[in-house]
Amino acid sequence: MAVFSQLNEARDLLFREKKAPAAEESLRLLMRQASSLSVDLSIEEKRALYELMGLALRGQNRFEEAAELYNQIDDYYQSGYCAMLQGKTQAMQLAWSKVLNLRQNHWCVSLYGLISGQLRTVPTIFQIRNHMESDIANLIAANRVDYLENYLNYVDFLTQVNLEAPKFAGRALMNADWIDRAGKYLLQGQKALPNDPEIYFHLGQYSVALKHLKEARLMLNQCLLISPTYRPASDLLATLNDTSLESPPP
Numbered sequence: 309m310a311v312f313s314q315l316n317e318a319r320d321l322l323f324r325e326k327k328a329p330a331a332e333e334s335l336r337l338l339m340r341q342a343s344s345l346s347v348d349l350s351i352e353e354k355r356a357l358y359e360l361m362g363l364a365l366r367g368q369n370r371f372e373e374a375a376e377l378y379n380q381i382d383d384y385y386q387s388g389y390c391a392m393l394q395g396k397t398q399a400m401q402l403a404w405s406k407v408l409n410l411r412q413n414h415w416c417v418s419l420y421g422l423i424s425g426q427l428r429t430v431p432t433i434f435q436i437r438n439h440m441e442s443d444i445a446n447l448i449a450a451n452r453v454d455y456l457e458n459y460l461n462y463v464d465f466l467t468q469v470n471l472e473a474p475k476f477a478g479r480a481l482m483n484a485d486w487i488d489r490a491g492k493y494l495l496q497g498q499k500a501l502p503n504d505p506e507i508y509f510h511l512g513q514y515s516v517a518l519k520h521l522k523e524a525r526l527m528l529n530q531c532l533l534i535s536p537t538y539r540p541a542s543d544l545l546a547t548l549n550d551t552s553l554e555s556p557p558p
Contacts (some may be wrong), residue, residue, distance in 0.1 A: 318360055320471040325480030335361045355381045362386060366393070369450060375399075383414055386452055392423065393450040415439050422462050423447075423455035444480035463493060471500045475507050482510065487517050505535035512544060521548055 337356065342349060343521040349357065358377045365374040375390035388403030404416040415435050421427030422443075447456040455538070466473040478493030494514055497507045508531035509528035515524035525548055 315356060315360055318364070320362070322364055322367065326367075328364045332361065332364040332368070335364060355383075359383070359386075366390065366446075370392075371450075375403075385414065388416060389446075392419075392455070393446060395452060396456075407409075410444055419443065422459045423452075425458040425461065425467070426545070429519060430469060431466070433470045434475070436466055436473055439477040440466065440473060441480045445484055446479060446487065448480075448484040463496070467496070472497070472504075474500055475510065478514075479510055482514055482517070484523055487514070490514060503534060505531045505538050505541070508534070509538065509541045509544070512541065516544070516548070524548060 315335075315338070318331045318334040321327045321334060338357065338362075358381045362374040362377045362383075365371075365377070371390040371394050375387040378384070378387035378390065384403045384406040388400045388407070391397075391399035391403060400420075404414075404420065407416055415431065415438075418427065418429045418431040418435065419439070421429060444456065444459065447453075447459065460477060463474055463477050474493040475497035478490045478497055481487075481493065482490035491514055494507065494511050498511060501507060508527045510549070512524045512527035512531065515521070515527055525545065528541045528545040528548070531538055532545070535541075541553050
């Protein structure tokens with residue numbers, strides 16, 4: 309039974325179409341098929357299946373069920389993450405203590421410091437790149453505003469380690485429709501990396517969201533001046549030039 313190839317449908321439903329319930333149903337069908345055929349999944353297949361199902365459940369804020377799946381494959385970081393998203397500090401600490409027995413410099417050490425306002429570690433450039441944006445998005449989705457505000461208070465500090473940190477924060481906030489909060493961090497990102505074409509693209513998106521189309525075109529053109537082949541910027545600029553989003557004159 310080719311489990312890996314059959315996971316593609318669920319991945320598309322979850323990540324491309326943003327249909328977590330449909331992804332869950334697809335995965336449950338796969339589980340039933342494996343059970344009816346008495347197929348013993350390999351360790352790798354079971355892990356891939358349970359990890360994806362965990363994400364599908366998390367996408368529906370069903371954190372307890374997701375944590376149970378993660379525990380079955382000994383993924384204590386993700387089970388602790390589910391506890392974090394519920395605000396269950398004790399369960400989170402218990403799960404992450406198992407992670408730290410194996411890797412003392414795991415991201416969960418810094419993450420706990422960030423959400424609690426007690427950061428005592430210096431995360432690496434790559435840890436910030438790999439986790440920051442998704443952490444912010446997940447905290448917003450779970451309505452953990454308390455943890456989110458603590459996290460955002462460290463953006464300036466994280467920028468000293470990774471200059472892209474404010475861009476990650478601004479992009480995550482913008483993609484979650486927290487437009488009023490995103491601008492501050494996107495502008496910080498521009499200041500930190502004034503020659504980064506991506507930050508001008510995001511500032512263009514931000515300006516479009518505010519319907520400041522003159523500013524949007526300026527930002528997108530600046531992006532293309534730095535990187536003429538930056539396709540997302542040229543596509544968005546073409547849309548602005550072809551479609552009148554301007555408010556009609558009074």
